[in-house]
Amino acid sequence: EAGVAQSPRYKIIEKRQSVAFWCNPISGHATLYWYQQILGQGPKLLIQFQNNGVVDDSQLPKDRFSAERLKGVDSTLKIQPAKLEDSAVYLCASSLEGMVETQYFGPGTRLLVL
Amino acid sequence: AQSVTQPDIHITVSEGASLELRCNYSYGATPYLFWYVQSPGQGLQLLLKYFSGDTLVQGIKGFEAEFKRSQSSFNLRKPSVHWSDAAEYFCAVGPEGTYKYIFGTGTRLKVLA
Numbered sequence: 001e002a003g004v005a006q007s008p009r010y011k012i013i014e015k016r017q018s019v020a021f022w023c024n025p026i027s028g029h030a031t032l033y034w035y036q037q038i039l040g041q042g043p044k045l046l047i048q049f050q051n052n053g054v055v056d057d058s059q060l061p062k063d064r065f066s067a068e069r070l071k072g073v074d075s076t077l078k079i080q081p082a083k084l085e086d087s088a089v090y091l092c093a094s095s096l097e098g099m100v101e102t103q104y105f106g107p108g109t110r111l112l113v114l
Numbered sequence: 115a116q117s118v119t120q121p122d123i124h125i126t127v128s129e130g131a132s133l134e135l136r137c138n139y140s141y142g143a144t145p146y147l148f149w150y151v152q153s154p155g156q157g158l159q160l161l162l163k164y165f166s167g168d169t170l171v172q173g174i175k176g177f178e179a180e181f182k183r184s185q186s187s188f189n190l191r192k193p194s195v196h197w198s199d200a201a202e203y204f205c206a207v208g209p210e211g212t213y214k215y216i217f218g219t220g221t222r223l224k225v226l227a
Contacts, residue, residue, distance in 0.1 A: 004157065033213065042118075042204050042217025043158070056214075091157060100213040101146055101165070105157035 002026065004106030006092050012112045018080035021109045024073070025094030031055075033103060034067055034077050035091040043091055049075060050097070082113045116141050118207050120218035127195050128226045135190040135221050137205030147188040148206040148215070149179055158204065164188065175199070200225045 005024040013019050025032050030051050035043035046065065047057040052072040060067065064083070069075040079086055089110050093103040117140045127133055139145060146165055150158040162173025169181040179190045188205060202222045208215040 006157075009155075031213070040219065042206070042219055044217070045214065048213055093157075095213070101163070101208065102160065103213070105150075105159070107155060107157045 004092055004094055004104055006090075006106040006109055008109055009107065010110050010112075012114065013082055014114050015084055016081040018078065019082055019111060020076050020078045021090050021092075021111075023075045023077070023092030023106060025075075025092070026104055028096065029094035029104070030072070030097035031095045031100055032069060032075050033093040033095075034075070035093065035105075037089040037091055037108070039088070046077070079111075082111075084113050087111055087113045116145075116207060116209075116216050118205055118216050118218040120203075120205055120221050122221045123219070124222050124224065126224040126226060129197050130194050133190075133192045133195045133199070133223070135203050135205075135223070137188045137190065137218060139186055139188065139205075139207045141186075141207055143209075144183070145207045145209065147179075147181060148208070149173065149177070149188075149190045150204045150206060150217075151175075151201045152204065152220075153201040161190070161203075195223075195225055197225045197227060199223060 032049045034046045037043040046060045047067050048055040049069045067077045089108040091108045092106045095103045119138045148163045149161040152158045162171045164171045164181045202220045204220045205218040206215040
């Protein structure tokens with residue numbers, strides 16, 4: 001079974017630029033999550049999708065971050081404009097519907113904002 | 115407020131030695147408890163989880179954890195560490211049946227040959 005795929009794996013941008021990350025969850029997983037993991041900290045949930053609908057985006061900085069999952073499968077997370085403090089690893093995870101306590105994580109995208 | 119504390123930022127052990135990683139949580143009810151491992155350049159992999167029942171939980175890769183309600187702890191153990199266990203370990207806590215996990219800050223494990 002293929003795992004959660006993410007791209008790119010690394011990205012370096014300058015502040016005020018925009019950036020987008022892509023995630024393809026495990027086949028059949030209806031629930032998708034984006035996490036932000038700042039160096040030295042544990043992951044923090046940014047947004048959760050159930051199919052193509054947003055369940056929880058309470059911790060997403062909506063002035064600069066956006067996410068979509070148009071067809072209920074893969075998802076993109078965008079930052080525009082980026083700030084220095086956005087430097088982090090962005091993790092995507094997925095789970096089966098009704099089993100949200102068991103999440104499978106992708107390898108992450110490491111973002112450095114200069 | 116819910117919180118998770120992993121008191122040890124770094125731990126170094128020799129290969130073949132036993133390991134215990136500490137995790138303390140603050141939560142009003144019985145939480146769901148998890149241990150994840152993150153190898154360099156990899157995503158988080160679930161080692162084990164506790165929802166209810168037997169307080170000693172067996173996981174993958176020879177790891178186990180014990181839930182101690184009186185101490186609000188969920189420590190991870192392994193009787194004999196292998197060099198491939200070098201990684202960062204995260205404890206997480208979440209309300210029953212939800213996705214709202216709170217992760218600890220992690221413990222980085224180094225294994226000496």
